[in-house]
Structures are given as C-alpha cells and as structure tokens.
Amino acid sequence: MDLTLKVWRQKDASSKGKFETYSISDVSKDSSFLEMLDVLNEQLIRENIEPIAFDHDCREGICGSCGLFINGRAHGPDYETTTCQLHMRKFKHGDTIVIEPWRAKAFPVIKDLMVDRSAFDKILQSGGFVSVNTGGVPDANAIPIPKEAADEAMDAATCIGCGACVATCKNASAMLFVSAKVSQLALLPQGKLEAQRRAKSMVAKMDELGFGNCSNTGACEVECPKGISIAHIARFNREFLKAKIND
C-alpha cells in the first residue's frame, strides 16, 4: 500500500518542531508500524536526509520503549497494543497518517519522536519497591499468598512504563502508572508493610515532577497497551487515604 506520513520533526529539546510530509510506497500489510518507519528511514538516508529518531528496543511489546501518537491516539488505532506491535494491516492504501511524540509537560521532547520519560524512574525511586536487601530473606513458600491476590498483583505488574496513559490523559496525570505499582505491592504480604508510606511518597514525587491530577475520566485505561484497569486507582486512593488518616 502507498501512504502519506505527516511526521513531527524537532532537532532537539530547545528547537521548535514542525510536521514534515513524506510519501512511502509498497508498504507490506504484514510489516509492523516501526518496520514501516525503518523503510522510510532507509529512503531518507538514500536521499541524505537525517532519519527520524524514535525510541524502540524489544519490538515485542514489553520493554515500553516505543510510544508514538498516531492519528491522535497513543500507540495508534489498535486495541491493547504497543506501537511496535501495531501492524500495517490496520491501515488502508492511500491513508494519511499523522505521527507525533507523546506530549506532556513531564515528558519533554528530546528529538523528533523521542521524549524524556525519566520522570517515571524518579517516581519509582521514591518508593516503588519493597525495602529488602539481597540475602537473608525467608523461603519463597514460607508465606502462602491467595492465588487471586497473586493474579491481581500480576495484572497490575504488567505495566511496561511506556507513558501512553500520561500522553492520553487531558491532565497528563501519571495516576494509572503510579497506582499500578502501589496496587501490585499492596496486594502482596511482602509489600503491604510499606504500602501507605509508598503511596504517599510516590504521589508527592508525581506532583513535584509536573504531572497533572487525576479527574477520573478513564481515558488512560482505554489506551493502556497492557489493559491495566483503573480499579487500581481506587485501591491506590484507599492506601493514600489511610496514610493521610494516620498522619
């Protein structure tokens, strides 16, 4: 199929960006979206134009590196998918596709479609872990955990940290991301001990880093490539409330 691509190009963080239009022909419907961009980049290199920069690594939907805003949707038109797992069969011959980076105050653009998501690391550094050192821990089967709790913790833990939730939210809130980690650890006896402290410090960090507030529109859940539910936000709110009451 032949396509027209409108791609956001921006030299670096301090430059102003703009859309450039490229055409590309003979795209296979079985190729992935990023493979389509590879082909475009090869074409640009032949023309001695600098290729388009975008983040990607695993191309299996698990590392969370990739993340493009495609035709106004995080990770494009498919449901529960990352950009690297989006395939061209979701588009038609003759389509015009608009490709932008994530847009959020907390995720400044680095170049073209690449953004800085280090704010997510900073949030997790503020408490998204269980405080245990290596060694000296009990046997793995010493504390039985109900299967339901383990499964639900796993649902939350599948977050890949791509940032689609933030890019989709009109307030650029990181609530789904934060609540997934808080919820995963609060559901497990190992993480429960620190649950309230964790919730409090992660929220403080999130506010400090310029993410917006959650107004419960649920848009984030719809675009999450891993289908993480906003039910975790509710659990998070409980932990947070308990922490406030105990203050």
Add this chain to the structure above:
Amino acid sequence: MSKLESKIPKGDLAKKWTNYKAEQKLVNPANKRKLDIIVVGTGLAGASAAASLGELGFNVKSFCYQDSPRRAHSIAAQGGINAAKNYPNDGDSVYRLFYDTIKGGDYRAREANVYRLAEVSSNIIDQCVAQGVPFAREYGGLLSNRSFGGAQVSRTFYARGQTGQQLLLGAYGALNRQIAAGSVKMYPRTEMIDLVLVEGKARGIVTRNLITGEIDTHFGHAVVLATGGYGNVFFLSTNAMGSNASAAWRAYKRGANFGNPCFVQIHPTCIPVHGEYQSKLTLMSESLRNDGRIWVPKLKEDAEKIRKGELNPGDISEENRDYYLERRYPAFGNLVPRDVASRAAKERCDAGYGVGSTGLAVYLDFKSSIERLGEDKIRERYGNLFQMYEKITDEDPYKTPMMIYPAIHYTMGGLWVDYELQTTIPGLFAIGEANFSDHGANRLGASALMQGLADGYFVLPYTIQNYLADEIHTPRMDINQKEFIQTTQEAKEKLEKLLSIKGKQSVDSFHKRLGKIMWDYVGMSRSKEGLLFALEEIKKIKQEFWSDVRIPGDPASVNVELEKANRVADFIELGELMALDALEREESCGGHFREEFQTPEGEALRNDQDFKFVSAWEFKDENEPPILNKESLDYEFIEIKQRNYK
C-alpha cells in the same frame, strides 16, 4: 599468550563454594565507601549486581543505553526461571539441576561454576518473592512450576509469559532503592565505547552520551560488564534491536579473552521470517512445548499443497501427521533441548516437509491440550503469547496451529571468566549472558535468568571483594591522567573515521548482509567449506563497510545511525571470530553442528579426545590472527556420556 587460570577451589564439588566463601578476602565497611565499581548493563545480571553492591556500601556507577534501566533486554524473557527447589517433590535436587545443565551443555561447561549456579538457584526465588515478584501460584497459595526442555522434573518458576519482565522489575526496584539512597549513580542513554586500562588493570570506561553525543570517561576500581549477548551479529534474532557486543568486543581488543564465540543458541520456536523488511524475530516461549505438539505432514504431497494454500493444517488427519520429536525422541518428546529440536525442524523442512508459504515452518499445535484442559486453562498459561502471535501473524492460535521455525536467540559464548567471574584482564568482571561460563555448548531453557541473577545477587558480590580487598590503598584516579585521555582519543578517532567515510550504503544494509552470511554458513549447520567461504565474505563486507557506509547527521546530538554503525563495525569483527572458532572446532556439540561430524542417525558427534576444552581467543593486533588459548575441561565428578534424549 595469556595464561588461563580458572581458579577453581579445591575440595569436594558440593563444598567448593562454601570453602571459597570461608577463605576469600572481604572488604570492611569503611573501606567499601572508598571503592568505586562500574557496572555496565542493567539487565538481570547488571541490575542485581549494582543493587547488591550498593547495599553492601560500595560506590556504584551503573550504565545502560536505554532511556531507563527497566528496559534492558532481560525484560523480554518469557517462559521462566529454573531453581532446584523441588517443591513439586518430583525428584529434583541441586545435583540434578547441575547434572542436567552440564549434560544439556553437551559437556563443554565447567563443573565447579555450574554446581555453584545450581546451589544458589533456590536463593534467587526466595529473593524475588521477597521483592514482590508475582510468580504464578496454585490455589493453596504456594508457588507453581512448569517444565522446560532437557529436564524430567518441573523446576521452572514463572510469571505468566512475562517472567523476565517481573524479575527485572524486581531487580530494578532494588536498584531504584539504591539510587535513591545515593549508593548507585545511574547513567541511562549512555553507551560504553571503550575500556581504560592502567598498568594492566581495568580502571574505567569511555562512554558516549546518546543524547548530547558527549564523550566522557569514568573511573572505577573495578569494572563489571553485564552487557548481554551478541545474537544480533545475525541481524535477525530474538534479541532487542539495541542488543550489542560492543562493550565485550572492546574489552576483547584491550586484552580480555573471548570464550567459545561459535556457541550460539538457535531457538526452535520462533515466528518464521516473512519478508525482506523484517527487523527482528519474535520468540514463542519454550514453555509452549509443555502443551503444544510439534508436527509436519507425513506426506510430501500434503506439505506441498499446504505451501500453495490448497490445504489447511486442519485437513490433515491424525495418521498423516508426523510428530517427529515424539517419534525420534520418545523419552523427552517435545521437550528435547533446543539444539536438538531446532536441528530436527531444519531436517524436516530441508527434506521437503516444511509448511507455510516459504516451506520454512513447522506446526506447534495446541488442539489436544485445549481438548484436554479447555481453552481457559491454555489462555491462563499462555494468553499473552497467543495474543502476541495473533498480532504479528493475524492468525488465531486457539483455532489453527502456530507456525514456528528456529531463530538465533542466545549466545553461550562470551568473555572468558574464571571461577570468580573475572576476565583475563585483572579488575574486569563479566556476568550474565556477556560471559561464557555456565552453559557450555547449549543452554537449557529458563537457565539464563537463573544465571544472570545468580551472578548478580549471589556470586559477584562475594568474588569481587576478593579482588577489591587488595585495592583499598588505590586512590580514586584522576580522569585527566594519560591512560584515560589516550583511550578517549582512540575512541573518538574511531567515531570520526566512521563519520568521515560519507559513503553510499546504509548501516542496516551492511548488517543485513553480514547476518545473511552468518545464518547461512555459521548458523544451524556448518561445514569447513562454508566457514572458509564465510570468512572471505565477511572480510569483503568489512572492507566495503569501512569505505562506503553512510551516516547522516551530527555527532553532537542524537544520532542513531552513528550508534548503529559503531555497533555493526564490532559485529563484523566478531562474526569473523565466530566463523574462525567454528572452523577450528572439528566436532559437533550442542548448538555447534559441523556437517562433517555426525552419527549415522544425524545426531551431533562430539570429540572429547581432541576438543574437551574452552576456546579462549586472544587479540594480538589488527594485522595478526588471534591466538587460541585452551582451557581444558576436567570432569572430576560426573561421567561424560554421549547425550541421549531417546
């Protein structure tokens, strides 16, 4: 010639590690604060090492090329992690895990290292559970296990089809905790491009900041490489796009021996290649072989019709299906080790029984398991893998069998290390997939995660102290001293040279050409003739690369083409060493199959008389062939046998 001292502790196999720990030197807490350790890589090996060393009180600097340590390639591991817990009470033990690993590796791994790995495996599971890793559980609340290839017990722990993700997020959490505590300083989007030696010891690294293009140097009393494997030499592999060999390769060029470069693992169950534009291959976890049965049509006519699209797999009756693994290897069936399963698939396809439009595919069929267990159970076990398969191929594996074919997946070879995980350069350590140590000529499934975490949590934090205890009087070095400046200069010159070529061909076009040669001649099946041809071709690619590569853009900013070119330059040289190693090893063992050396039934024919050693290659200089050093493998505790999975 460097001397290979494996430093295996004396005594009974089961006591070696205990004895080592009892006798090794340690560093006291006050001195730990004075010592800097560089850890390159934040996969399972690097993240666990950096976190554990930080907890102990060392000053750690941690590096990765991704924007976040959480995105290291380990995140993609699917199926599971082994440990000799024997929770299912099915006869497992430390000895059995050790034995299976040595046998699986076709008797080309070091006994003492592998035993230690099996010994600490249980601690890993305890550690991960304590961190909040949500492993799969049974209704009684206890941990669940599954089986992997090459074992007759169920010792694999898993978190759906995302085990690597969950283990890495656990290690990343521990790392984050140390970053917050100030004991680890994290440098993401930073690529190591050279190693600094001072008076023969590893003392630092040269890095390129992938955002600003700045070249910096960092000092460490010791340097740890946890930079993963080199499967991307083949261009198409299951590795992440950025996985590279550069850190290990630059260390090789500074004097570290490279162990068994030709030992690469070809995974039997990957989604087949489907087009020229393809950028990578996707693994379908080995765990699927627990419930999936592998087959091709028994009749060539049927296979032909399927390839033309005139028949569907469902049209082939039971008696006309050839479950060739169950037929050839009744004892292990679909769960034979990877090298055996891969070769068997190639054999069927080469003989004309392959399916899919290219004929380079076999079926992995879940029909009988779905009938036995129900679709829900299968969804619970493998849901995310099935979904991934459907996204890529547009076919529903609940309804029609998956199509799979072998692909490059893992590299057993890597930097040569001794029992302490130290390379031949004093002060330079290598852990995880980056070293050659534990898997011999073939790795068993679910053992890479185990090894990465064993190295990082439980081995290196001990052994590195034996080295550092003698470094407490070494002050932090000034990065303006001559060795640092000199190495930086050399690394810069290399980049400038690449940029100055201004040729016509893209980096990827060279990488694809290299990959094709490697796959055809240094892949699943190798011969003297083919290897000699490959060596010639690789030389040509190298020459053309250095005279005609095109790298647009500016070096002082994000420049993805420059990053790739810098890596591909190393892949080309490493490809050459792999071919040379494969040529020298005149036997078949594990993943290394030389056509000239096979049994009448087509099984790999090992030659213990002449090749029971580790090949450790030593770089001389650009114009001289490397030297082959040999570490003899002495099996004191187990009897060497012909591998048999029948």
